[in-house]
Amino acid sequence: MVRTALCHCGKLRLTATGEPEWVNLCYCQACQRRTGAPLHAGTYFAADRVEIDGDSKSFARPADSGYTMTFRFCPHCGSNLYWLASRFPRHIGVAVGGFADPEFPAPSFSVFEKWKHPWLGNSETMDQFPEGRTGPPLGHT
Ligand SMILES: [Zn+2]
């Protein structure tokens, strides 16, 4: 299995061969701010199974664990496509969204649930739309 992950503009490309080592969600505040979304979905592949094409810039920060996270992002569109975690020096972390593939393996665990937006936890009680929201307009009339 060969999968390709792309940044928003497509100039930064990552190809991963084989299956991911793991997939997880993270609700921490740093991930919320980095992604602009209420959660992060990430996966890790063995570094020797990953090829990267295209320029990237990096932003490094210490993680709560004390290890360093170095996020690589496209200098043209700003997408954070992958990252290096000093805790996992033989792996490369990849944004699951970069694959834009609903068939991508599901997460097996999530972390920082304490920062989770409560509405994320009860999908059975929410309306679920296959694409954009349909129905009455949002907001007060
Ligand atoms: Zn880009």
Ligand SMILES: [Zn+2]
């Ligand atoms: Zn996080």
